[in-house]
Amino acid sequence: MIEIKNIEKTFGDRHVLAGISGSFEPGKTTLVIGTSGTGKSVLLKCMIGLVKPDKGEVLYDGRNFLTGDLEDQKAIRREMGVLFQGSALFDSKTVLQNVRFPLDMLTDLSEKEKVDRSQECLQRVGLGDAGDRMPSEISGGMKKRVGIARAIVLNPKYLFCDEPNSGLDPLTSIKIDQLISEITEEYQITTVVITHDMNSMMEIGEKIMFLHKGKKVWEGNSNSLIHSDVKELNEFINANKLIREMEK
Structure with a gap:
């Protein structure tokens, strides 16, 4: 179980994250969605220790990742697996x-x-x-x-995926989604996926958090996603559908 509580982050005068809270459960894939620049990747970086939030808590099975000593933080990091957006493989x-x-x-x-x-x-x-x-x-x-x-x-006990379908064709994207979902369930990993891919939302969105301008404005699952009455979320979904149609 991962819990985040009132995460805030500013860069200069830009308030990127404004009091984000939520929980991520073992054996489930939680998607964090939103338009570009809404704070998704910054939130992930705060959760894995690449960026230090100005306020808030990040708890891994009750252990505070932000206030723990160096050895505690190292122990938690050893329990993390991260799939970076560009795969980040060593060419050599x-x-x-x-x-x-x-x-x-x-x-x-x-x-x-x-x-x-x-x-x-x-x-x-x-x-x-x-x-x-x-x-x-x-x-x-x-x-x-x-x-x-x-x-x-x-x-790992915790798996983080940053835009795992970036740059992939739709069929390959589906296969990557299925693989992440299978591994999550098979090993009972707590998985967090940053994405804007509509197919991912509908196929593996057991739990979905929608961020808008640094705030969490909606939370639900793939079944309730299309029935939302949140204006910003509906605009986001419709824009994704339009992009999908143009790609066909």
Whole structure:
């Protein structure tokens, strides 16, 4: 369980997050949606420690990530997996080396244990035979799957995905959504996905938070999404539908 309480963040005179609160449950995928510049990615960065909020609390199973000492923060970070928007793979490392990188940095496992665990994760995302390939030799969708394999290699309790479908075609996007959802349920991970993808909202939106101008103005699930009476949310949904139609 992750809880955020009254998160606020300003950059200069710009109030990016204005008192955001919410909870994220194990075994469920929670989507944080909203237009560009509404604070989604800043919220994620506050939750994983890349940005320090001005006010508020971030609790991981009751542990305050913001006020804990360095060792407590390190312990929580070891329980996180992060899939970055651009996959963030190392071009000079093979696919297998990319996946095992967190094991090299954060564990004392033997060489065999690292290889076996990395290969196991690649197998889980359907890339068991791609370990020797370089990132330049694989497609964008495969890079996302490598990023997911790396994100779960440490058996995380918490998984964060920043725009996992960015730059992907609709069919590949669906496959990535399904993979994230399956892994979340299979390993009972607490998963937070930052997205503006309409398909993701309808397919894996077990819980959805809609941000507008730095505030949480709606919360629900995919079933209640299209029945919202929130003007800003309806405009966001309609704009997404229009973009989808133009892409066909």
